[in-house]
Amino acid sequence: MNKKENWLRTINNDNPAWIPQPWEPFSGSFPGSVFLFDAISGSIQPIKKTLDEPYYDAWGVQWILQTGAPAAIPLHTADNLVIKDITCWEDFVKFPELDGHDWSFAQRVAAEVDRSQSMVMPMIFAGIFELSHALMGFEDALCNYMLEPEAMTGLVTALADWKIGHLERVIDKLKPDVIHYHDDWGSKHNLFLAPEVWRAIIKPQHQRIVDFVKSAGIIFMHHSDSFCEPIVEDMAEMGIDIWQGVIPQNDIVAIQRKLDGRMALMGGIDAQVIDHPDYDEQVIRDEVRRCIDTYCPQNYFIPCMPNLFAIHPEVERIYLDEIKVYGQEWFGKNRS
Numbered sequence: 001m002n003k004k005e006n007w008l009r010t011i012n013n014d015n016p017a018w019i020p021q022p023w024e025p026f027s028g029s030f031p032g033s034v035f036l037f038d039a040i041s042g043s044i045q046p047i048k049k050t051l052d053e054p055y056y057d058a059w060g061v062q063w064i065l066q067t068g069a070p071a072a073i074p075l076h077t078a079d080n081l082v083i084k085d086i087t088c089w090e091d092f093v094k095f096p097e098l099d100g101h102d103w104s105f106a107q108r109v110a111a112e113v114d115r116s117q118s119m120v121m122p123m124i125f126a127g128i129f130e131l132s133h134a135l136m137g138f139e140d141a142l143c144n145y146m147l148e149p150e151a152m153t154g155l156v157t158a159l160a161d162w163k164i165g166h167l168e169r170v171i172d173k174l175k176p177d178v179i180h181y182h183d184d185w186g187s188k189h190n191l192f193l194a195p196e197v198w199r200a201i202i203k204p205q206h207q208r209i210v211d212f213v214k215s216a217g218i219i220f221m222h223h224s225d226s227f228c229e230p231i232v233e234d235m236a237e238m239g240i241d242i243w244q245g246v247i248p249q250n251d252i253v254a255i256q257r258k259l260d261g262r263m264a265l266m267g268g269i270d271a272q273v274i275d276h277p278d279y280d281e282q283v284i285r286d287e288v289r290r291c292i293d294t295y296c297p298q299n300y301f302i303p304c305m306p307n308l309f310a311i312h313p314e315v316e317r318i319y320l321d322e323i324k325v326y327g328q329e330w331f332g333k334n335r336s
Helices: 003-012 041-046 085-091 106-111 128-136 140-145 149-174 195-215 230-236 250-258 281-298 314-335
Strands: 062-064 178-182 219-223 242-246 264-268 299-306
Touching: 003 299, 041 149, 085 149, 106 149, 106 178, 128 140, 128 149, 128 195, 140 149, 140 195, 149 195, 178 195, 195 219, 195 230, 230 250, 250 264, 250 281, 264 281, 281 299, 281 314
Parallel strands: 178 219, 219 242, 242 264, 264 299
Antiparallel strands: none
16 A cells, blocks of 8 residues: 555545555655645745745735744735725725746646655645735724625635636646645634634635535645634535644544544644744654544544644654654554
8 A cells, every 4th residue: 555545545534554644645846845836826926035025925915024934924004905995895906817827847747746656736825714814904804704794705705716716727737636725714712703704704605615626526625723613514514525734722532523534634733832943852752642642543534733844844853753653553553
């Protein structure tokens, strides 16, 4: 059994042979990477960024990558918000071009992947919720979801249309096995929107996105490294195959029992416990063991850093090593 087969068997609880490392069957754009970056995603953010200097993306949102930060963040001021009045959002939003991009590099990489052994997984950044608050600022977005639901529904519907157009081209050009789709719906302890608001505005449009991907026979992996427990039934109902990013602040065991295999989970590692510059190797290995011991017995589960990768390379190396070493030991005792 190769790594691809074992990974797929794990998420489907179909007699896998070992606990996989989270990304072991994926082949990305560059040596050692796991995600294939498509031409449209590559056109949204500038390729070259200067630390601590603001820049604009193709949506007109200002960002900054600060020294020591793991990723860029929107830099909102009263003057630079893209949407200044949600009731006339059409006057402000300029949708990036979906056509006219050079796909040659991404297509060449995808064509070179041995699909019998590995899988291709494009990463689709900034889902419809994330895009909505990037365009107007987080406070304005949360207020508008409550106070201007009709206008927000119009905006989110248009964003979903654009996302489906993006995905249509990704699927046509790259023939992916998995779509890794980002939309963070919560913080460490709460959803950003009340469940009823999320269900009324976000869910119907996200459903269209999931349906489009699934209609092509592609696995839909949703990334949200946050607290989503109140809507986990909705996520499974929508047809999301894998929730990647489940943090242990969710009651993962209760979620697993509730889902009964309807949606696989990836996550469970508490990054705040282990991912530090002054890391403790034993603490890392203990946390991996806690994760495996607690969540793997329920199946349909892959231990993973919820935020994809550890920030510190040595932490990443140790945690992956412990999944391999302890995972083999655990599997031998519990699955033989």
